[in-house]
Amino acid sequence: MSAVTGGPVVTIPTAYGPFTAQAWTDAASGVEHLTMSAPGTDIADGAPLVRIHSECLTGDVFGSYRCDCGEQLEQALGLVQEQGGSVVYLRGQEGRGIGLANKLRAYALQENGADTVEANEQLGLPVDARDYQAAAGILTALGITKIRLLSNNPVKREHLERYGITVVSMVPSEIPSRLENQQYLETKRDRLNHQLSHLEERFHQRPQEKIVQQS
Ligand SMILES: Nc1nc2c(ncn2[C@@H]2O[C@H](COP(=O)(O)OP(=O)(O)OP(=O)(O)O)[C@@H](O)[C@H]2O)c(=O)[nH]1
Numbered sequence: 344m345s346a347v348t349g350g351p352v353v354t355i356p357t358a359y360g361p362f363t364a365q366a367w368t369d370a371a372s373g374v375e376h377l378t379m380s381a382p383g384t385d386i387a388d389g390a391p392l393v394r395i396h397s398e399c400l401t402g403d404v405f406g407s408y409r410c411d412c413g414e415q416l417e418q419a420l421g422l423v424q425e426q427g428g429s430v431v432y433l434r435g436q437e438g439r440g441i442g443l444a445n446k447l448r449a450y451a452l453q454e455n456g457a458d459t460v461e462a463n464e465q466l467g468l469p470v471d472a473r474d475y476q477a478a479a480g481i482l483t484a485l486g487i488t489k490i491r492l493l494s495n496n497p498v499k500r501e502h503l504e505r506y507g508i509t510v511v512s513m514v515p516s517e518i519p520s521r522l523e524n525q526q527y528l529e530t531k532r533d534r535l536n537h538q539l540s541h542l543e544e545r546f547h548q549r550p551q552e553k554i555v556q557q558s
């Protein structure tokens with residue numbers, strides 16, 4: 344198990360409600376992660392809802408529509424407030440572990456027709472370089488060893504279980520697709536085995552938005 348050191352527990356008030364926050368330093372990499380937990384989550388009782396979220400600066404901070412990360416994070420913070428549980432925000436996992444500059448290199452290749460998997464391959468980089476040992480270490484340090492995992496990615500489940508976390512169930516983290524990310528989400532479903540059953544219906548149209556039809 345990866346050694347992680349937790350800092351002080353503080354309250355962070357947010358638009359979703361107050362969270363109990365804690366920073367965690369991974370001894371092996373020096374990377375600092377963050378947990379945002381619903382106050383009063385009863386971890387002894389059943390399996391709390393947990394989102395293991397990989398850093399995505401473009402999506403999480405700037406609201407990029409190329410991916411679903413930003414909306415998944417918002418959804419996770421809301422659900423954790425409602426149901427109790429924790430969001431583990433994993434830094435150092437940008438671009439599925441290849442870093443920000445390489446992710447943007449991969450985007451440039453995607454603008455020339457590659458899909459998200461092919462783009463990483465063309466760069467000579469792993470399709471997914473992420474590891475969840477630190478996440479498992481953080482959960483264990485929090486006393487959480489049984490979870491309901493808010494994710495569509497079966498590999499996350501496998502990794503967490505390998506590191507001693509029991510995933511009682513997968514809770515889908517499905518965000519309605521957009522024109523800008525439909526193909527990306529379909530690639531995640533078809534080539535990365537993500538459970539994205541809601542994509543069957545193409546281009547969910549949001550009530551407040553009009554998709555401009557080209558003639
Ligand atoms: N290399 C690369 N990384 C991307 C791309 N789009 C998003 N990412 C990164 O992918 C990571 C999120 O992974 P996803 O595959 O969206 O989702 P997941 O975390 O595996 O699965 P969920 O738990 O269901 O969200 C973040 O680190 C993003 O920065 C892309 O086109 N290329």
Ligand SMILES: [Zn+2]
Pocket residue numbers: 399401402403410411412413
């Ligand atoms: Zn993203």
